[in-house]
Amino acid sequence: MARYSFKLPDIGEGIAEAEIVAWHVQVGDTIAEDDPLCDMMTDKATVEMTAPVAGKVVEVAGEIGDLIAIGSVLAVFETEGEAAAEPVVEVAPNEAAAVVKADPIPEPEKPSPLQGTGLGEGESGEKIASIAPASSPLSPALSPGGERGHKRILASPAVRERAKNLGIDLAQVKGEGDRIRHSDLDAFLTYNQGYRAAGASLPDEQIKVVGLRRRIAENMAASKRHIPHFTYVEEFDVTKLEALRADLNDTRGSKDRLTILPLLILAVCKALPQFPMINARYDDEANVVTRSGAVHLGIATQTEAGLMVPVIRDAQTRNVWQLAAEVKRLAEAARTGKAKSEELSGSTLTLSSLGPLGGIAATPVINRPEVAILGPNKVVERPIVRDGQIVVAKMMNMSISCDHRVVDGHDAASFVQAVKRLVETPALLFVD
DSSP: OEEEEEOOOOOOOOEEEEEEEEOOOTTTTTEETTOOEEEEOOOEEEEEEEEOOOOEEEEEEEEEEOETTTSSSSEEEESSSSSSSSOEEOTTTTTTTEEEEEOOOOOOOOOTTTTTOOOOTTTTSEEEOOOTTTTSSTTTOOOOOOOEETTEEEEEEHHHHHHHTTOGGGOOOOOOOSSOOOOOHHHHHHOOOOGGGGGOOOOOOOOOOOOOHHHHHHHHHHHHOOOOEEEEEEEEEHHHHHHHHHHHHHHHSSSOOHHHHHHHHHHHHHGGGTTTTTSSHHHHTTEEEEEEEEEOOOOOEETTTEEEEEEETTTTGGHEEEEEHHHHHHHHHHHHHOOOOOGSOOOOOOEEOGGGGGOOOOOOOOOOOOOEEEEEEEOOEEEEEEETTEEEEEEEEEEEEEEETTHHHHHHHHHHHHHHHHSSSGGGGOOO
């Protein structure tokens, strides 16, 4: 038997460390070459690491949420035959879900350099968990996987621990994909009230803020800390726009039915050339505002892991059907974890819609370094006064938050009024 130490490879240009967001194995597991090992998150992407060799997992580095320096040992395997040296790694560039593969190179056997150590220090100077033997208190508390028939139930250690605390058998929980997640536990509790007595409270839970949720927390805090926000709200009469949408859908039958969102995007793109300060990015360290000639529109998308913002490139060049198709494609890619890193960066303006949950008004937080974010709210039927008569109309409020260092209130209001004119007279959307 020999030991093989697998070091975290360079998984992105300029990346010094990565965060462990999921383990797919535990100490003691015997796995095959190329089996999923863990998921590592950088500032740009989440990368699935795969086993470089077949063997038994004898050591793993850190718990979910720990930061691991590039070049540090990620896992140690017990293998048949001679020990192997560090792997040669090839990483698919710019992939948000790249698979890292390694080819072992034989070398004389030597013990793991991290056995029996405590906390090490990463390249960035931040403390990270070093690898320890399975019996060490530093090894992560990975609970054993459940079984559904003869098939291993896939779930993160955090989900397993939560299920254990709630007294839930994971074999009884149905997941939407190949893995049980926190949302699946939530759904199970909602529809299986028998797991707790009537009126009894659930136990308190401590959920570690890791992965995408931690990135969101850091970005939102930085945005509110650095940007003086102001929000302006206007109401739109979308009666004619909704009638147009119904007509367009009738022409397409059941294929690719339009929502209101692509039509709103069309209006935004048509109004923006008059207000270039809205479609901009502000480098507050260099004191430089870059007004973008193209509209790279971020679409805030709720995923199981948290809010992501995939980007429609050159939205101003697309027609309403192309916009609808791109919104659908990007949302699906974000929700399934297949969005590429370049599809999640570089936006010049963001649109955040809650759809039917949109409420009356919102104060969305700017997606830094952008200087504005739009928030369309829910379409509702209500009485309004039109030409001296009370009529029922389909109304929707539009919110916009802006960076007051760059955008003046008059400019924000004027931009929204320009969008309002296009929305309320939708024929103008198709006039050059």
